[in-house]
Amino acid sequence: MKVKESDKKFLARDLPAEDLEIIKSDGSFLFDSKGKKYIDFLMGWCVGNIGWGNKEIKKKISQYKCPDYVNPAYLYKSWAELAKLLAQITPGNLQKSFRATGGTEAVEIALQAAMSHTKRYKFISIEGSYHGHSIGAMSVGSSDFRSWYKNLLPNCYKIKPPLDDKAADQLETLLKEGDAAALIMEPIVCNLGVEIPKKEFMSRAQALCKKYGTLLIMDEVATGFGRTGKLFASEHFGIKPDIMCLAKGITGGYGGLGATIATEEVAKSMEYEFSFYSTYGWYPLSTEAAIANIKYIVKHKGQLEKNTNEMSKYFVDRLSHVKFRYPAKIRAKGLAIGVEFEHAGYANQIVAKAQKSGVLFSPLNNKIFTLFPALNIEKKVAKKGLDILEKVAL
Numbered sequence: 001m002k003v004k005e006s007d008k009k010f011l012a013r014d015l016p017a018e019d020l021e022i023i024k025s026d027g028s029f030l031f032d033s034k035g036k037k038y039i040d041f042l043m044g045w046c047v048g049n050i051g052w053g054n055k056e057i058k059k060k061i062s063q064y065k066c067p068d069y070v071n072p073a074y075l076y077k078s079w080a081e082l083a084k085l086l087a088q089i090t091p092g093n094l095q096k097s098f099r100a101t102g103g104t105e106a107v108e109i110a111l112q113a114a115m116s117h118t119k120r121y122k123f124i125s126i127e128g129s130y131h132g133h134s135i136g137a138m139s140v141g142s143s144d145f146r147s148w149y150k151n152l153l154p155n156c157y158k159i160k161p162p163l164d165d166k167a168a169d170q171l172e173t174l175l176k177e178g179d180a181a182a183l184i185m186e187p188i189v190c191n192l193g194v195e196i197p198k199k200e201f202m203s204r205a206q207a208l209c210k211k212y213g214t215l216l217i218m219d220e221v222a223t224g225f226g227r228t229g230k231l232f233a234s235e236h237f238g239i240k241p242d243i244m245c246l247a248k249g250i251t252g253g254y255g256g257l258g259a260t261i262a263t264e265e266v267a268k269s270m271e272y273e274f275s276f277y278s279t280y281g282w283y284p285l286s287t288e289a290a291i292a293n294i295k296y297i298v299k300h301k302g303q304l305e306k307n308t309n310e311m312s313k314y315f316v317d318r319l320s321h322v323k324f325r326y327p328a329k330i331r332a333k334g335l336a337i338g339v340e341f342e343h344a345g346y347a348n349q350i351v352a353k354a355q356k357s358g359v360l361f362s363p364l365n366n367k368i369f370t371l372f373p374a375l376n377i378e379k380k381v382a383k384k385g386l387d388i389l390e391k392v393a394l
């Protein structure tokens with residue numbers, strides 16, 4: 001049976017698979033089973049931040065002699081090393097990491113930690129957002145999810161973008177009741193096509209959360225590890241979160257892993273009171289991948305940030321000269337780039353045509369496409385991909 005048929009018969013999906021069988025990845029390129037080469041402007045949706053096939057990281061992972069598996073109750077050197085690394089590089093006073101398998105679990109732990117710490121059960125988040133696919137994560141995601149699952153968590157309130165002073169007023173009205181466990185949001189909302197909050201919103205959000213005893217959870221699953229031009233997007237606003245959720249770029253695609261890092265106080269409040277057990281959380285090989293990837297990013301931070309910011313300007317400049325058929329709003333922070341149209345369906349057409357012509361990126365909500373190229377993408381590769389995008393947009 002061919003892959004396509006087997007997939008259709010045995011793999012459960014929400015949408016049918018694309019007719020694209022990936023067999024190889026290298027740098028900013030993917031290759032399909034027919035031998036076709038694609039420029040990857042998607043990078044697994046904020047996963048492959050430093051490009052695919054990084055030799056230094058692959059060598060480190062393959063040489064490491066780790067145990068096949070370690071029970072979560074035992075000590076394991078690499079867990080301590082990764083946790084220490086995360087405490088060193090994350091902003092503010094984040095110190096203790098919970099082990100997770102990916103972003104959804106990292107968010108789920110954060111929500112439970114907030115409830116455990118505050119003894120409150122109300123959440124505030126950004127309307128239309130996405131934080132994962134568990135019941136908890138969907139409860140703080142877009143209100144649309146409630147049309148699929150009627151009984152998501154109650155008491156989840158949403159702030160509507162734009163995230164400006166008016167939105168901060170709305171937030172204050174909700175916080176004033178004194179019963180919100182946490183505000184959870186992406187500091188740059190990639191899942192809304194790169195919605196960039198106003199600085200006033202973010203600084204007021206931080207101050208208001210503090211004032212009303214509400215925790216601030218920054219979901220940096222997509223934005224973390226350099227995506228927006230800083231190691232963490234919270235840094236653009238000087239945010240010191242109480243909890244941060246990490247996954248995706250934490251391993252750069254070289255393993256599957258998530259983390260929820262909290263302040264000492266938040267983590268402490270969960271001791272003996274909070275139950276979490278993740279059999280495959282921080283699986284040894286994935287832990288090695290995360291350590292190697294983070295060390296690489298930290299070592300090359302200056303260079304990666306420089307390229308991210310230069311390429312960001314280049315993408316924005318090129319996109320703003322594309323003769324799109326409908327008016328486009330272009331938003332970018334580092335190499336998180338969103339293009340939004342009033343006209344529904346056009347973004348999807350561009351994505352489909354670009355794919356046929358050898359460039360990969362993804363649509364969002366029918367009106368947006370997002371680009372998340374590798375932070376070390378070469379200008380000539382970016383140019384080639386954008387030349388194609390320009391042509392297919394006509």
Ligand SMILES: Cc1ncc(COP(=O)(O)O)c(C=O)c1O
Pocket residue numbers: 045102103104105107130131132133186191219220221222247248
């Ligand atoms: C901001 C954000 N949070 C959480 C998640 C869930 O992560 P995962 O797919 O690893 O469960 C995603 C996934 O796209 C995300 O973008």
